[in-house]
Amino acid sequence: MKTLVPILLPALLATAAAEPGPITMRRSGNGTWELMREGKPYFIRGAGGQRNLDVLVESGGNSLRTWGIDSLAEKTDGKPLVQRARELDLTIAAGLWVGHERHGFNYSDAAQLETQRKTIRAAVAKWKHEPAIGFWGLGNEMEGPTADGKDPRIWKELEVLAKIVKEEDPSRLVMTVIAGAARAKIEGVKDHCPSIDILGVNAYASAAGAGKAVKDAGWNRPFVLTEFGPSGHWEVAKTSWGAPIEPSSRDKAAKYYSTQQLVTEESHGLCVGSYAFLWGQKQECTATWYGMFLKSGEKLPSVDAMSRAWTGKWPANRCPRVETFSSPAKGNSVRPGESVAVTLDVADPEGDKVELQWTLAGESTDRQTGGDAERAPEEKKLTMESAGTNQWTFKAPSKPGAYRVFLVVRDGRGAASAENIPFQVR
Structure with a gap:
């Protein structure tokens, strides 16, 4: 029998409760991490987005991820997202947006830094009593999707922000999300951000190997694959005039399924879940590349693939x-x-x-x-x-x-x- 050794974090003071509450984490004697919710192991079967939540639950999902704090109050099925999540017993990885330099944010500007700190403190103070929030998602690719990750200003500021979040809400874990599993980025978080509990990685073509990559880079805390799906439009073959060739629906579905299977099997005890991208629809390169649903609302084969991965069964009605x-x-x-x-x-x-x-x-x-x-x-x-x-x-x-x-x-x-x-x- 494995002996479970608790990690002494404030978040672990919250034990099983009558209503859903914050997610905690613990580590076994052999180094394997797991999340806990209401006193039971909790593996994230999640999706990024806030639409089609009834289908998410029917498919075996148990969590959703947002990118900005305003999403919590936005209407889903005619109700605020947090209310709808409570009704469906879904946890939320609640996004706290952290500035990107490509959008004009300057990590050397003291005034901008102070404004961002106050904004995040206020957001956590406002929402920390919401039981649907499982943990905080502090930032998303704030280092830049094409950056090398070697700018210490960003990681040092991330630690300042993580401390602020924990000052306001010591009951919840804090995750941050990087673009890809480049060693320099992982080391940046590891070396400068001791207050970050969970490392999230957004990856596409290389997603199945993300768990091994974070382990090889020296990360030894929980890891979540926070975005995955088909190969990105920057990762595929192109026509002679530069148009990316979009994978077929069947190829996308196969990619979702295989990634989900492999990342959980080959993460060396670090992976505590994943969020498929995107449980909705968006225009990015094309109107169909990343969305798992059509704009008109129909699900696509990638949804069926995740249902199969999460539950071991195909849904009653599968896609053409x-x-x-x-x-x-x-x-x-x-x-x-x-x-x-x-x-x-x-x-x-x-x-x-x-x-x-x-x-x-x-x-x-x-x-x-x-x-x-x-x-x-x-x-x-x-x-x-x-x-x-x-x-x-x-x-x-x-x-x-x-x-x-x-x-x-x-x-x-x-x-x-x-x-x-x-x-x-x-």
Whole structure:
């Protein structure tokens, strides 16, 4: 039998209670970490975002992550997020935004630092009595997604902020989140931030190996994979004109599933959970790359994959499966007005009749860094002509440029798949 050795943190003073409360942590004699909630082991099965929470619970999820404090009061299903989370027994990793230099924050400006400290202190003081908050998420990629992590000003200020959070709320753990598992970043937190309890890592193509990376860099406290999903648009093959080629719905689902399995199995006792990204929809490179739901609300295959990973079972109604979606135009150029062929083979696991929606959009030109808001290109309905079994054609635009054909397959029962093909008219 393993002997559990408690870590003497203020957060551990909170034991099992009648209502949900803060999450605590403990370490076994062999070095394995685990979180505790209401006196029981608590492994995070989470998602980033605050929509579709009923589906999160149905899928086996137990936690959600936000990025900014204002999200706690925003309406979800007609109610403040914290109220809805309490009703569904979901914990919240409550985000406290920490300034980014690419947004104009200066870590050498004493006035800006003092203002940020006061803002975070006030936010924690306001919300610390909310039982749905499991722990605090202090900052998200504040070092910069493309930075080398060697700027000590940021890590030293992070420690100041973590102390402020614990002064205001000694009952809760504090997590911070870095972009990727680069050794310099992990060492920055390890060497300068003793008040940080949990290290969160956002990773995509390399997500499955994040646990090993943090261990190899010397981190010996709990670790959470705070964002993961398909390979990022900066990590995939591109067309000759620079358009990233988006993974298929099935490939994305497989990536979610395998990452969840591997990161928990190969984290050397450090991993205490994960948050899939994104339990919602957003425009980032395309309208479908990262969202696990469509803008119209239907779930995508990545949701089914997480349900399978969390519960060991597929949901009762699975998303339509796109077996084949190809075209000779994919990644290539066509002439203005040329007839373009598409091969499509779709199957629905429950045999539901599916509906196809075809649209055309120009390639996104508003590319931002680190998930910052982007302007979505206009989509227009695309007329497709049937050319036989599984064969379709459409006419290429007359105007030269870079485009994508988007396909959405819906089963009429809240499930869908989404694909796209980049091509160029010249």
